[in-house]
Amino acid sequence: MISSIDNNMVKKYGMRIVLTIIFLILFLFFFAPMFNGIINVGNCFGALLSGIAAAAFAFPKLSGSIGSWLWERTWGKVIAAGLSCMLAVGIILGSVISGLMLKEMNDNPKDENTTLVVLGCQMKESGPSLMLRRRLDAAYNYLIDHENVKVIVSGGKGVDEPVSEASGMRDYLISSGISPDRIYIEDRSKNTEENIAFSKEIIERENLCGDITIVTDGYHQLRADMFAKRQGIRSYNISAPTSAWLVPTYWVREWFGVIYYLTLGSE
Numbered sequence: 001m002i003s004s005i006d007n008n009m010v011k012k013y014g015m016r017i018v019l020t021i022i023f024l025i026l027f028l029f030f031f032a033p034m035f036n037g038i039i040n041v042g043n044c045f046g047a048l049l050s051g052i053a054a055a056a057f058a059f060p061k062l063s064g065s066i067g068s069w070l071w072e073r074t075w076g077k078v079i080a081a082g083l084s085c086m087l088a089v090g091i092i093l094g095s096v097i098s099g100l101m102l103k104e105m106n107d108n109p110k111d112e113n114t115t116l117v118v119l120g121c122q123m124k125e126s127g128p129s130l131m132l133r134r135r136l137d138a139a140y141n142y143l144i145d146h147e148n149v150k151v152i153v154s155g156g157k158g159v160d161e162p163v164s165e166a167s168g169m170r171d172y173l174i175s176s177g178i179s180p181d182r183i184y185i186e187d188r189s190k191n192t193e194e195n196i197a198f199s200k201e202i203i204e205r206e207n208l209c210g211d212i213t214i215v216t217d218g219y220h221q222l223r224a225d226m227f228a229k230r231q232g233i234r235s236y237n238i239s240a241p242t243s244a245w246l247v248p249t250y251w252v253r254e255w256f257g258v259i260y261y262l263t264l265g266s267e
Contacts (some may be wrong), residue, residue: 016057023054029248038246042253097222097258098251104225105218109236112146115209116238117199119192119216119224120155120165128172131217132165134240136172139215142238143178150208151178154186154195184208192220193267196227211235217242219250223257227267 030046033039056063070076118139121132128136143149153173155165166187174180184202189195196214203210211234214224218239228235242250261267 016060020054020057023050023057026050026248027054029245030252032245033249038249040249040253041256042251043249045256046248046252093259094252094255097255100258101219101222101251101254104221104237105239107221107225107237109142109211109213109238112148113209114149114211114213114236115203116142116149116151117195117212117214118151118153118169119195119214119220120153120169120189123155123158123161123163123165123168125162128168131240131242132169133172134242135215135217136169136176138238138240140173140176140178142213142215143173143182150182150184152184152186152199152202152208154189154199156187156189156194191267192224193227196224196231196233200231200233213238215240217250219247219254223254223261223267226258226261 027047027050030043030050033043034047067080070080116139118135121135122129123132127133139151143151151173153166153169155169157164157167161168164185164187166185170180170183170185173183184206186195186198186202189198199212202208203212212228213236214221214228215238216224219242221237221239225235225237257267
């Protein structure tokens with residue numbers, strides 16, 4: 001009898017400890033990028049939600065008391081019901097969008113009848129940021145294997161950037177051994193929607209292949225593909241790797257980006 005009680009207590013408290021650790025690790029994943037100046041809806045929302053969950057499992061009596069206090073009041077019931085509905089809808093939407101994101105990450109080009117479009121990212125004084133270098137390296141590998149494919153490097157100049165992202169990307173690819181006559185510059189865009197729209201203008205003007213292959217981080221592919229479809233462009237994807245500690249932040253941010261696009265039709 002005592003042994004049975006002990007086993008039940010181990011299971012009960014063991015599961016609580018495991019869940020506390022899991023949500024605490026998630027909180028740290030979302031919180032860590034903030035120390036590097038990366039603050040967006042993805043890590044703010046993720047840190048808030050995982051932090052609350054970790055605290056709830058770590059201090060069940062306190063969270064239970066707060067829940068009981070709220071449930072004793074009519075307005076508390078309304079808030080609790082509203083939050084529960086929002087959480088349920090959020091889980092469903094997040095799961096569906098994540099499934100679509102994973103699908104787009106692996107939609108690789110089928111042959112050489114394509115034009116690469118590399119989406120820009122932060123350009124630093126020292127050159128492309130790590131995230132941008134990885135995109136360029138992914139494009140480089142494809143260009144080396146497919147010598148007839150042309151590439152558009154797309155990205156304007158931010159106020160904190162020494163040169164336009166497109167110009168920096170072109171220099172990087174040339175220094176890596178890609179012939180300048182294979183590279184086209186699109187240096188006006190300020191967001192993904194403009195990346196695709198302005199690249200389409202170049203494709204039509206230069207008579208390039210109308211089917212494109214978007215080179216960006218995996219988490220970003222779904223939304224980029226949505227903008228391409230709006231422009232009437234058939235698109236494929238080559239996904240650059242993202243640093244693991246940044247994936248949760250940018251992944252959750254894309255949930256909001258996709259929902260915003262679907263509801264308002266813009267970036």
